[in-house]
Amino acid sequence: MPLRLLKFALSKEHPAPRFFKSHETPKKSYDVVIIGGGGHGLAAAYYLAKDHGITNVCVLEKGYIGGGNTGRNTTIVRSNYLTPEGVNFYDASVKIYEGLSEELDLNLFYSTRGHFTLAHTESAMRTMRWRAEVNKHVGVESRVVGPDEIAKACPQLDLSCSGQAPILGALFHAPGSVARHDGVAWGYARGADRLGAEIYQNTEVLGIDVKNGKVCGVKTNKGYIETKQVLSAVAGFTPRITEMVDLETPIVIHPLQACVTEPMKPWLNTILVSGSLHVYVSQSSRGELVMGSSLDPYEVHSTRSTLDFVEGLTSHMLDMFPFLSNVKVVRQWAGMADMTPDFAPIMGKTPIEGFYLDAGWGTWGFKATPISGKTMAQTIANDSAPDLIHSFRLSRFEDYELTGEKGAASVGH
Amino acid sequence: MQQFDVKSIIQTSPVAHAQPRDSAKWEVINSMDTAVQFASAAIEDARKKVLGVADVSCLARYGVKGPNATQWLLERGIAIPTTPNSWTMCEQKTLVLRLGSSEFLIEDQLGGSACSRLASDTNRVASVYKVPRADAAFIVSGSEALNLLSELCSLDLREKSLAAKDLIMTQVAGISATVIRQTLNGEPVYRIWCDGTYGPYMWEVLIEIATELGGGAVGLVQYQSS
Amino acid sequence: MKLLTCPMNGTRPLSEFVFGGEYRQAPDQDTCTDAQWAAFVHNRSGAPGDKKEWWYHSPSGTWFIAERNTLTDKVTSTYLLGQKDTTQEAGK
């Protein structure tokens, strides 16, 4: 038992301080206002302070920190994308994640499990090879494996999928991991707070002042804040924020649902994804199976649950794991995914001076948390986006230069 | 050149693949090789009362659509259901289904002849489009029929909700289908039509559940007499 | 599952429908600028609110327009394109 826990046993008073300070009302002005107290916004605040010494920053969160998609995703971290731009970007994120528990001194349960994207059709196998080749080229450990290797990693999997969709192979991605999603938000919040950023919960942005094409302030339910730089990092709420500054984007909101079973002793050691069966699943450190499926098929700005989601998902889970008939689903939930047409994020500067966008995170936002925080901090500090996120700029749509991520992300959260 | 008698061409039933070649009795009806008996008459009769499923894909059909389809059919003596999504029986032997407002499916029951009459008229007329049909078609009967359908269709198909002449286009077992409730020989039955290429799938699903509920396959002659 | 009312076929579960995206008017392609066209094909009015949308009833092959609030997911009316006068209030 690690010694660090001894102090809790030996102290009379609980020895841990607050993760982040509670402030009453925001100051009159900040150098940077970050809208959205999820992982991305908090990470941006942290890196603004840590990498760039910019600490006169506030993070405005409408609800509670990490309460949006940060706390609603299925916690998978991976970088086995399809485009070199995507792979480089997510690989940089994975590398930060690997050391993040130490950096933030918070155990994020970053657990490298290996990630299999199962292919049930020849055309899926083609895509797996494509991803593997691009990954390898960039230096990311991914390769196409056959059914034998899948069976070795997950002997419980029915490789024929109950005869419905026999597994031909998979893309194996060794660095694929899971992490405690809430912890990521909390850790960045604590880190940002300690470096001087201020975090405001229950603080809603009501409007953004733009004069002569430049940001000059933010209206909130806790008063007006003067600022020249605003970062919007609000995922499913992005269209509501961009509407405040009359900015058009391709983002459309679709719910993404997930569910979890009751805890059982560990048996599933890998992360499995099946595009054809619309399933992704891993077993949490609590012992629950955490499961998700593809996006809901139509636009809704809501986190409501549907029965057909869980019916479809469980039906396919049974195809893969027939013995789960009597394992019980405890809870289902949803997040609002801000989808883009090319399944890549929208990051960087916008036509409005001082208004920065960190959006279009669809179903792949959690895994990008560290790197998006870092690169957005860099963008804000230099008023210029680094090369790593050049392909994700908003103007790519006007330029007809979409990124080609769609093939890889369709069901691989 | 080899000569073929068009009339002697035997059609393959869309459902045949899912039906037992050996244990069922097969006959050619309307040029289609059809499984007509699956068990003894006594067993089939018992199934029919509890939950009988019959394959009537071999019945002759004719499809037509277009803005002038109604007029065209009326001119050819076909009774037209007055409202969209309803059906009527024409001269006791021909079922006329109105799919939406301007598309029709005409189905001769055994002994009917409207379809061949319509098919012989090959002149193309403005805004009347022939719709080739290759449906898989089924009859579901018996006390457990609703129980079976409640697993396959989310709509309320009880008499109080599905009126006598109503026709619905919905999903049955996850695929598009047309459903009506009809009285055959004094007994209420459900009629289901779907794309023939889904026929084997639909038959397998119907028989699987029917068997669980104490019924099974029944030959069409149990329901139809020419 | 949510219900939706097809103007031709009545009220059905959502699984019988295909979402066809927002109903939008294209700019005149002969007179608009490249940027306007690029914005039309790529951008969407993503903010929540009342929208006119395309929906398709699969079993009958019927395309129609639904007026729906994307925040509450409430459908106020559905009708065939260009036939708003014969509006059928949802849920009847």
Add this chain to the structure above:
Amino acid sequence: MIFRTPKQVGEWVNRTKKINFTFEGEEFSAFEGDTISSALWAAGQKVLGRSFKYHRARGVLSLANHDVNVLVTDGIDTNIRADVVEVKQGMVLTAVNTSGGVKKDKNSYIDSISPLLPVGFYYKAFHTPRRLFPFWESVIRKAAGLGIVNFDYPRILKRKTHSHCDVLVVGAGPTGLTAACTAAEAGLEVTIVDENRQLGGSLGYNRAGDSSVVTELDSLMSKVASLPNIKVMTGAYAAGYYPDHLIPIVSEAGINKVRAKSVIVASGAFEQPPVFRYNDLPGVMLGSAAQRLLYRYAVKPFNNGIVVTANDYGYRVALDLFQAGTKIVALVDMRPTGSTAYAAALAKRGVKVYTGHCVYEAIASSDKSGVRGAIICAYDEKQSIALTDTKFTLECDGIAMSAGWAPAGALLYQAGTGMQFDYGVEQFVPSRLPNGMFAAGKVNGIFELEQRLRDGVRAANDVIRHLGGQAPQNDVEKHVGISPSHAYPMVPHPKGKNFVDFDEDIQIKDFVNAAKEGFDNIELMKRFTTVGMGPSQGKHSNMNAIRILARIRGLPVEKIGTTTSRPFFHPTPIGHLGGRGFHSHRLTSLHDWHQANGAVFTDIGAWKRAAYYPAAGQSKEDAIQTEALAVRKTAGIIDGSSFGKIEIHGPDAALFLERFFTGVYTDQKVGSCRYVMLLDETGVVVDDGIASRLADDLFYLSIGTSNAAAVYREMQRSQQMWQLNIGLVNVTGAFGAINIAGPAAREILSTLTDLDLSYESFPMSSVRESHVAGVETRMIRVAFVADNGYELHAPMGQIPHLWNALIEAGKKHALRPFGSDTQRLLRLEMGHAMPGVDTDGLTNPFEIGADWAIKMDKPYFIGQRSLTILAKRPLRKQLVPFVLAENYKGEMPMDCNLVVDGRDILGRVTSISYSKYLDRCIGFAYVTPARKEVGSVFQIRADSGALVAATVVKSPFIKTLKGA
């Protein structure tokens, strides 16, 4: 069965049927109708389970599935909820999550080191040094989890059915039953659901020692039975609320998805435990659990009991226990005033009542398997503290606890009901109900029996009016008098172990400490402490957690709010939710033939297609090459019945095609065929195909298999917008198609048709309607797999006849069938790029060199405007045909291997194959425009990393007929 009482009125057990089973290796007997827990309790077995985190001994808490103290396994199934699952003859049961058995669980040491495991401890340690985390992780993972999954558990597919009703009543207690009867009497179609095996809810067990209330239940039940329009579903729970009143009802048999016009939620309330040290010992149970044990299963909860209460309910429990012969050592009431309603009744029975007192601590028996007494203190209700200088000890073997209730409001919350805190009953009650939702009884804050019955009538009348009927509006007054719930039934203790959440072993101090660390928002607190996240989803813990947080923050309870309620009400099996999986698929009429001839099938969309026909022992690659060679040398035949086939009728048919596709069709001659390409509005290639003009006003379109439904759908949408004078007829399923191709194809075909097949009268890219083998056939001469090929389209039912005739006629020409995999090779040899294979979701026609198919001078076609923009931009990639070196024998590159130049990715291979006919490896690849010229050489990196040189060539790869 030492704790079994004499027969109780209305008991659920059948004493004539004895059942034997084992638990943890010991033999037990029970009566039919016992649950596993009731049978064990009757036998005096009190340690029934171990807790999730500290492995503390646990017994009955709620006996109602509001906790998971007792989870067992029979070796087949796991996490069986023993409190509510009936025991069956021969069951062999053990508790889950123990090491060495429930009585002597070796992991119980964790309880003694709990100070080392503060709230959220796992965030605070194990991550430094990083290299040791995998070790700690495996330790933690093994400790977590409940039961062990049985990998041999059978796949059980439950039925999922649909039903419909006017009103669904959730909960068959007195309120729900009254509501159901009232609604049914008004002619409504009613479904009433209750998770218990029998109707009645608390009316069956909440008796205060007087079993005459059972007659009230009897009369309600006979009324229900007399009304044919009430459908009763017992042993079934409403698992969740979904939009438009869809409620899945889960029972052993499966799921019934009820679509209701209205819903009355009469689901009652969960009893909440008072919180004191060791309130989790076996023998300490909720008052309602004691009542359930007693009246449902005729089991005396204990012999010498203490009742600790903070409301009047505890007095009723005491009277019930007394009636059963339990000696009531004391009734300890945390309220200073006690109960005016029941004090006399207890006094009459000689029960000592301590008002203004609390149980400070339950005392464990020496082996910690039960309770042997309790430390009682005076209780300062204002400060919510025990006055420990007044403490004294009472001996007992059990404690019944009643402190209040939390509404079973899950369905209401999920439906979007606004809830507000009502201090009159100290609980959340509905304040704003969504359309068609109604609440009645305890969940609505109504507690007195007589009042609940009236609330049931009131709710039913509301429903009747909602559905357009006539019924009086009779509001039921709010609860008056003493609150059924205590505002803060907590007893702090410096040593803790006063449990709030029994699933997760969460104590009061965990909340205090979580708040100290800043997790002082209810959702953050839930996430940090995990309160309410266990399998019972906060049923017995959420309300107390809210109260504690409110106290910590000095805020009223309603300012704290609640966590979001999510399905499911009870954890629901995957086999139920998945149910009988419907895997629909489409078969062509030749499926039997393909099977009989050894085809290997592949799924393309919903279709099952023959991919190739291997001879015995033949490899896939060999089979494909053999089939392809036949097409090149003699003839081959393929079932193309899954192709999309669409007729476009009407005077505007050509105009429609011109708008929909990139080409020109108005000047297309009848009897000829043209290529069609579909783009989306951004200019991306979607699909392609062939349009055959059968008449001035009739085109016959054939397109690929996988996109057919979507393309037809888009055609329908376009027609809705354009309103041209056309009719669209989708004949994909009605028509089959056969492609016969190869040098001998024409000769084979000529034996079956009298059509003149000469190249002059039936040239390439033309269509004819004629009889083939007596079948009316549309014959299309296309060069997709070979330039001497004929696509024969005919009614699906006649395709087998046509096919067999061709096979027969082809025998002397070595005609052989080929499958869709072989077709891929053949079309590659022909130099045809395939959308979806050689294009991806962003490919525009310029990139695949399809400029020739684009007629920009038309007024409009889908994607045209975007192409004008793309045309101004430099090409980023170009699809080129390539070959590998002659006699190349190295590692074969695969589809999607990259084209590289050092660190640069130039593109990728989209199709590559060895062609036996050409004895050459051929393919398509994307390269940068600089490399697109014929003769330029580029490098493909194969799987192993080997670089393979490829040379750009002209397609087609094979020689084709000219002028045919």
